Amino acid sequence: MANRPGGELAARPLHFFFITDCSGSMAADGKIQALNNAVREALPHMRRVADENPNAQVLLRALKFSNGAQWHVSQPTPVNDFEWNDLSADGQTDMGRALSVLANELKMPPMSERALPPVLVLISDGQPTDDFSSGLKNLLEEPWGRKAVRVAIAIGEDANLKVLQDFIDNPEIRPLEANNPEALLYYIRWASTVVLQKASEPANPAGLIAGGVVPIPLPAHKSDPTNDVW
């Protein structure tokens, strides 16, 4: 029997980024530890979703921002090999710098044309202290930045919902407000599973008519305000 015509086959890469606020305020009331716990708890669920979607090769990275922005996990890491080392909190909220660093990684190359839309999960409890607008402009100028699935989680009532909505840049999706550890856990798991699942699906074009973003279902979580601590 003849061989299948054509060269080697491979699943399409799906780049998933955690973009985490590590400013000093995240040290208060156990926020940073709740974030660390939530990401660690979400990983097995991410692996399950990745296993169920063999057409996507899920690659994780993590970027942190406080005074400037630094990679916490710099290399695109297969989800089965990804380990979460605890973040600590200190310094300012250079969110704009983080988006500029991210924009560089979403250029082609290093991104490939055949990638699935990346997933960007921004988690913050505060106000940007640098030039957020320039960072966002840099990100949205990149084709993969524009087409990325962008989700934002606001921790506590001091989080700037306006800048998080600007980051999302889609009126269909609102920032998710986590005012207690249980809600943060829920939303990080939701982003790591439901959003990942939708982004892993083969192209179901939203079409230019719909703005060209992957449609994602909304989280069903109803937070009990009596549990709010942030």
Add this chain to the structure above:
Amino acid sequence: MTTGNIMRVLSASVPGRKHRMGGTPNQDAIAWVENLERQTAILCLSDGHGNVGGFRSDRGSRFAVQAALHSLEAFIAWFDPGVDPIKVQDALLERVPREIVRRWRDAVASDLFERPFKSEEMSRYFSSRVNASSRWEAVLNPVAAYGATLLAVFVCAAGWGCLQLGDGDILVLTGSDQPFRPVPVDERCRGVETTSLCLPEAWRDFRAAFLPRQDTEVRLILAATDGYANSFKDEAAFFQAPRDWLRTIRTEGVDEVEKKMPEWLADHSAMSGDDVTLGLIVRELEDGRDIYELNEGDKYESGGD
């Protein structure tokens, strides 16, 4: 001397994993005609969007390939081999897309009249939309429910040509052995975006190419919905496909290859997760030989026109 050249069309379409598991229909469609006597072949493929808003795109893609097939049949009958190729290309880009879009919209309108949206279709659609303005889309622009792309290729006595709207791929193999894209990639059609028949003034987004036969003899044209190219590791692996298909057809025979196509395409669908539809137009001599030597790709055998 071109007498004795014949065109063969091979095609297959397989549903993606999501559609197989969910019991939902393949959103791709394919249709073709080959006329051995007139040495013409027309092959049309369409990829229905299959997104939440495109809840009837399986029907939209079927309407698309029929609209393109009829429009191109009429177009090919219109010009003779001696016509100025520039005029053919202009007409192909200016006239045919409008005709295709008109036919497609007529088919959609008839379908909507005969099968108005059902309440379950609308409630599923509404539940996926967050704000009121986007919920109105399906009501204000019901055509979007049928959104689909289009790839159309043809070979006739005068030459060969193609039309493309939206994503998907067309590769052409001539005597040079190096496949090429006859129309440029539309940068808007990356990620989850694509141009579509359902967009206003969709005819403006078509890309087209026509080459007269005296300039270049085509050996094989490959047209595929995006699930095919997306399954390859990279562009080089994808560009290897046309020559491999030709070699396999030459060694195994058209009928044998056509039998195996669904199985091979299933591998591609498993990798990309998407519906995969592939069509090939192959030109060969009556005795089954290629018009060029296979092993010495640049050697021209048929003698041309």
